[in-house]
Amino acid sequence: MTNAAHPVDRGLPAGRLLLLGLQHMAIMYTGCIAVPLVIGSALHLDNASIALLVNADLFVAGLATLVQSVGIGKVFGVRLPVVAGATFTVVNPMILIAAQYGLTAVYGAMIASGVFGLLIARPFAALIRFFPPLVSGTLLLVIGISLLGPGTAMIGGHDTGDPSYGAPANLGLAFGVIALVVLFTRVLRGFLGQIGPLVALIAGVLIAIPLGRTHFSAVGDASWFGLASPFHFGAPTFPVAAVVSMCVVMLVSFTETTADLIAVGEITGRPVTPADLSRGLATDGLSAIFGGFMNSFPDTAFAQNVGLVQMTGVRSRWVVATTGAMLVVMGLVPKIGAFIAAIPEPVVGGVAVVMFAMVGVVGVQTLKKVDFSGNHNAFIVSVALGVGLLPAFGLDRFGNSVFFQHFPAWLRTICGSPITVAAVLAFVLNLLFNHLGRRREEDLLP
Template identity: 50%
Template structure:
């Protein structure tokens, strides 16, 4: 009887599904974030003119540390890890500064020195940052979650069109394949039993890939050329060097990353009905910092929680952190077995785009749901949401608009998530801190 009561009281986040479900659901999370995970080493490696072998090494190291970071974040140890279903991956906020560091004489060793310092800085700042949780009421969290979802939608659309830079970008057949995958997600969600609806994205990606094969969308040539086994060794490209300018630019990235991770932690906490405490938020940021330090040691880059997978949690309604932890284990295996990584990489971009539209739209809808509980009568909350959305979507609508600004400014403002989050925090302080609540707000606060 006591065991039964304990099981009933156990939160869904802490439940371990049967192995078959665990494996399928974990693989689904990997497929949802794989394209984004390998994009950063591809961009940085190509910008620095590295060989294909070196770029492949960066990708393997990235997948390995992504998996380890995910395990730390989901399972936790001591004061590291928020213990929520969050997938870790390289942050795009660091791409521009790293390319500049790497191509202006510093090279990879200067990048890795700055990455290690930025990770240590995040660990040190985490406790103080966690105490800022009172500045993230539902008004701010709902706005930030909405911005995260809307900011990611163009990524899904570009995938659906074939991937930015692809010769076939925008061809009708790409969009048709993406539409088929999206339709499969919708049909499974509507008509399939609950168990299958939870893996709707995985099934849609598998079926979409099978549909794509006879039409020439897939290319498995890289699978035969890839090494079966590979291990990323510490400081493969040389011992890190510590240059002041590089460290300063990466310190700015650290603040942006902490802002984005805070938004993702609050978003997934809302979705799984376990809002994080200040201490839990600090633990999640420490995990980011530790993953980033490991990234600098094992030849990869700064890490953050991935919003793509927050959308998948909302779409599938699977709240278990052990599912995402299993996905982290899969990433570790992919990092150690490059041949499997090439197999996953053969999934066509339009297939991922069709699934991404559903996932990222779910994130935006979750933010709107959070905002539905906020009072907009007799206060400035509407203008807080309006201006924050506007500022957050500026780099989405015009990606090169800040091209003439200093690097530190671009690092902050070219991320719609960090720009919108900072705007929401500041406007909430301006309009709501130190202001007496209206009679309507006080009445709503007293409602059971």
């Protein structure tokens, strides 16, 4: 008699797949499209070009999600419930590169960084033994806490200097959605309990309609089909400085993806091996190459969807494969994307902050496996957590980190991300105190 399939590999009825896949998409959608919206606005692109970036972004994110969940041979895809989306790490470097060299350099550098990612995926994955619960738990805790900043912006607004910032209507809508998430999680059972966040989100939209907070006019204006041709902005160019900058971004993305994949492996009961991690990281590289061709952005594993897996307990990778298919369709059918985009940010933010916090909780649960007696592990967590979160709290009125604003541009790419700072510190300090330091102590023994 054959063994039953692992929960990660089990299929679900079509109806459940669609609803659970929709829930994953609703959670990640705003974060995914935020990158093209921010970059398009910063570069003063016209509305048609920004819409093109959004469509391409959704299309590539959908393909990356499909590859991560389904896999391609022994080369690509971690084969876990991982949703991919555009990483915020690229925002500042892309804006700086575009301002100096133009968009053709942005996409040329992105393609080069994708090739770089493919080359280093396996060596980087071999370092997984240096990401024990001490390092991965600390990193997940920092990810969860730092993401609360964007969650706050969804609810209160993106400009703290705006008189409408923190409007009672926005806060009431978001807190109402949070209350519904708590209620549905407490009282609903079985499948309904698993889609509690989606039910709360839908209820939030229904409440927002009579309040005049939804605007569906853009749905009618959107076309039924549209995807830009490759290299819409021109043939790619490859300035050395731009390529180096985007390769640094790829390393940052790898660090974030590593923590997320380890967390998903722990949650689903299928621990990530170096081979699994290599395929997952290679998919990040592949997304950068394809994104460079299709006027999109590099993708990474989305932490909020890791939190959703933890909260709902749904471990099937076919659920997020369904999400990937939905994103591909949305990238090809702008009218559908416009409909989802009409969901008020406070509604999405209310659900998102719970998901973001769940990522931090996964980090706490991971740290529970660490021995803190008679060693420096508590000190390692303290330094990585304290210093790593500094960029998350040193923000300007628009929510952008300015803590390291006087550093060179290439260094801001690294230091401007709380996730990267915390990852580097936790990784290096773990080596110093638990590997190199241990050898020195043993050498001193009589």
